[in-house]
Amino acid sequence: MTSDTQETPRDEYVLVNKHPLAIRWFHWINFPVLFLMIWSGVLIYWANRVMHIRAFGHDIGPLFPDSWYQPMAPKWVPTWLTIAGTDDAGTAHQYLWNMSYRLAEGMAWHFTIAWLFTINGILYVLYLAFSGAWRQVLPRRNAFKESILVILHDLYLYRKPLPVRKYNAAQQIAYTGVILMGALMFITGVAIYKPSDQSWLVQIFAGLDRHETAYTVAKFLHFWTTMAFLGFFVVHVGQVMKAGWKNFRGMVTGYDLVDREEAINL
Amino acid sequence: MSAKPPSVMEPASPKDMRRISRRSFAWAVGAVASTIGIGRWIFTRRQDAGVPWPLRAILGLNENVWTDLFSSKRQAPTYTEARVTAERINGDEGDLLNDIDLSAWKLTLSGAHSKPGPSTTSDLADSADSSDSNDKDLSITLKQIQSLPHVEQITELFCIEGWSIVQRWKGVRFRDFAAKYPPPNADGSPPDVLNHPENLVSYVAMETPDGGYYVGLDMQSALHPQTLLCWEMNGKPLTQEHGAPLRLVIPVKYGVKNIKRIGTITYTADKPKDYWAEQGYDWYAGL
Structure with missing residues (x-):
């Protein structure tokens, strides 16, 4: 295959529109929005750290240790990158960041950015529905079986080429899953936000746990869906790095330059 | 820079692709800079009872929305x-x-x-x-x-x-x-x-x-x-x-x-x- 950088006759390549402008905006807006939602969520979570790691009936400790919210900066970190603060005893230290005692600030940010998260999510789903792009995202009937082949292929355990289309079955399952996770984020979020006036919503989660209130269950789901989002993020970034520059460029520019011969198969 | 990106499946050269890339990445840099700028702007606004006033304003908007729905x-x-x-x-x-x-x-x-x-x-x-x-x-x-x-x-x-x-x-x-x-x-x-x-x-x-x-x-x-x-x-x-x-x-x-x-x-x-x-x-x- 000819390299991209060489000047070649114009008709050897064609431009392929991989991602429409709207999809690219919906996609990238999530980056600052989810970052701010998770960051402000941590500021809120700090006030009531209920998630603990338990094993064999023992409480090993909180999921995030206290030191995680306000970690001391190691000596080798330049001072301008650190934050001055005091510990509970009143001694001054330099910290890497401070996420303690910021509940009010966290709530204010969370209930501001939540609007962007909601509006962006609704517009994205509407776009998928009306543009017909949902056909590329929604898994097909044999998607589960095919996705196993994809995973084996990615782990270099399955060598045969995979069927060529925009999203493979594993991607379809992941992307549909992340839309459903977004919906669960919204539902559990509003359920926690308005458990009295809009109690019909929190009542969806009633009875899932015999000892806890529906509110507590909704909080639990809201937290673990966030963790699942982070898990998706790690895998997603890993796959993008593996797929390489042209794939990443496609999500920024919308276009890919493809061999004329290859394009016929697309 | 041309005003319109070439249409799909149009014959193109790597040069065309580079031109599209330049424009899109310029947009991307602008978008990242604006996002950081807006974030910094909110953070540094005058405090209104303990939070920057733009956030206080959104809390007020939320109050109006939920008061009407109540x-x-x-x-x-x-x-x-x-x-x-x-x-x-x-x-x-x-x-x-x-x-x-x-x-x-x-x-x-x-x-x-x-x-x-x-x-x-x-x-x-x-x-x-x-x-x-x-x-x-x-x-x-x-x-x-x-x-x-x-x-x-x-x-x-x-x-x-x-x-x-x-x-x-x-x-x-x-x-x-x-x-x-x-x-x-x-x-x-x-x-x-x-x-x-x-x-x-x-x-x-x-x-x-x-x-x-x-x-x-x-x-x-x-x-x-x-x-x-x-x-x-x-x-x-x-x-x-x-x-x-x-x-x-x-x-x-x-x-x-x-x-x-x-x-x-x-x-x-x-x-x-x-x-x-x-x-x-x-x-x-x-x-």
């Missing part, structure tokens, strides 16, 4: 006795660690339409006009409050920190209290608390006797049928730490609005001050 016909979930959880003491603002003389306690009611009539609401309507009645504070004993119809309810109390407890409360509905000791209408006309609450002044302020803790409430949340003035918790009289002799239980608000040891209640047309709202929290704090 309905006193909807109720917070109620629970059976078996679901009552352990008691928890939280918050000692208002000098709650020092006991007061409960026998000397009286509730001060400020800004009421007039002194309560002997029996009927029509008597109230006929009494002196609101402008001079506003100057007189009423002194109300616990016995007078307890002469109103009693209500028991088992509801969840939601702390703004994220935890919640289920407790059994006994008291009187604030709406019954307000019907007996009515707030004035905003325009000074005779109030009709139960049938036309929308005409009343918009707010209720409550304060501990020492003035150390105070909350502001919107009238429609205060008049919600599950908003109670309580003297009993879990079948026992309130302890001083839990707000004896009289505290507020308002399931449509975060715990911070459930003020303990009420000393003064004020009906007012002006948005009242609120202890935690002065420290960065949402004034409305509705659930």
Whole structure:
């Protein structure tokens, strides 16, 4: 295959529109929005750290240790990158960041950015529905079986080429899953936000746990869906790095330059 | 740079692709810079009661949205006795660690339409006009409050920190209290608390006797049928730490609005001050 950088006759390549402008905006807006939602969520979570790691009936400790919210900066970190603060005893230290005692600030940010998260999510789903792009995202009937082949292929355990289309079955399952996770984020979020006036919503989660209130269950789901989002993020970034520059460029520019011969198969 | 990107499947050269890339990445750099810029701008704005004013403005927008959606016909979930959880003491603002003389306690009611009539609401309507009645504070004993119809309810109390407890409360509905000791209408006309609450002044302020803790409430949340003035918790009289002799239980608000040891209640047309709202929290704090 000819390299991209060489000047070649114009008709050897064609431009392929991989991602429409709207999809690219919906996609990238999530980056600052989810970052701010998770960051402000941590500021809120700090006030009531209920998630603990338990094993064999023992409480090993909180999921995030206290030191995680306000970690001391190691000596080798330049001072301008650190934050001055005091510990509970009143001694001054330099910290890497401070996420303690910021509940009010966290709530204010969370209930501001939540609007962007909601509006962006609704517009994205509407776009998928009306543009017909949902056909590329929604898994097909044999998607589960095919996705196993994809995973084996990615782990270099399955060598045969995979069927060529925009999203493979594993991607379809992941992307549909992340839309459903977004919906669960919204539902559990509003359920926690308005458990009295809009109690019909929190009542969806009633009875899932015999000892806890529906509110507590909704909080639990809201937290673990966030963790699942982070898990998706790690895998997603890993796959993008593996797929390489042209794939990443496609999500920024919308276009890919493809061999004329290859394009016929697309 | 050309104005339009080439259409799909059009023959193109790597040069075309580079041109498209340059333009898109210039956009991307601009978008990242603007996002960081907007974020920094919000962070560095003047503080309005503990949060940057743009965030305070959105909290105000949220308040308007949820005030319009609010309905006193909807109720917070109620629970059976078996679901009552352990008691928890939280918050000692208002000098709650020092006991007061409960026998000397009286509730001060400020800004009421007039002194309560002997029996009927029509008597109230006929009494002196609101402008001079506003100057007189009423002194109300616990016995007078307890002469109103009693209500028991088992509801969840939601702390703004994220935890919640289920407790059994006994008291009187604030709406019954307000019907007996009515707030004035905003325009000074005779109030009709139960049938036309929308005409009343918009707010209720409550304060501990020492003035150390105070909350502001919107009238429609205060008049919600599950908003109670309580003297009993879990079948026992309130302890001083839990707000004896009289505290507020308002399931449509975060715990911070459930003020303990009420000393003064004020009906007012002006948005009242609120202890935690002065420290960065949402004034409305509705659930």
